[in-house]
Amino acid sequence: MLGRGENVWSPEMASELGTQEIGGLIVADLGTRAEPPLPGMATILLDHHVPTGILQAALLVSGHGLHPTPTTSLLAWWCAGAVAEVDDLLWLAALGIIGDMEEA
Structure with missing residues (x-):
């Protein structure tokens, strides 16, 4: 889990992730890079x-x-809906929309 200002592409995070037994990464709302x-x-x-x-x-x-x-x-909600019934989680998508788009 990243904290504010941390970056999934940093060497420190790569080192931390390298110690975990994980099958893959889902990186959300952190931008994209070629590497x-x-x-x-x-x-x-x-x-x-x-x-x-x-x-x-x-x-x-x-x-x-x-x-x-x-x-x-x-x-994320759309993706989840492609594989499962997620109508009861619509509130979570709405909360994310408010949190991401609301002016500070």
């Missing part, structure tokens, strides 16, 4: 920001270019 967060690890990127690079070895689910631009929480 992988952890080389050789299956990776899914969920993001609504303007892409700054596209990782060829990852699955990118992007809301960039859609009008209106969906937040990452809404993209």
Whole structure:
């Protein structure tokens, strides 16, 4: 779990992730880059920001270019709905939309 200001592409995070027994990464709402967060690890990127690079070895689910631009929480809800019934979780997507798009 990242804290505010931390970056999944940092050497420190790669080192931490390298010590975990994980089958893959889901990176949400942290932007995109051409290099992988952890080389050789299956990776899914969920993001609504303007892409700054596209990782060829990852699955990118992007809301960039859609009008209106969906937040990452809404993209995640759509993805979950593709494999399971998620109507009871719509409130979670709505909360993410408010948290991501509300002015500070």
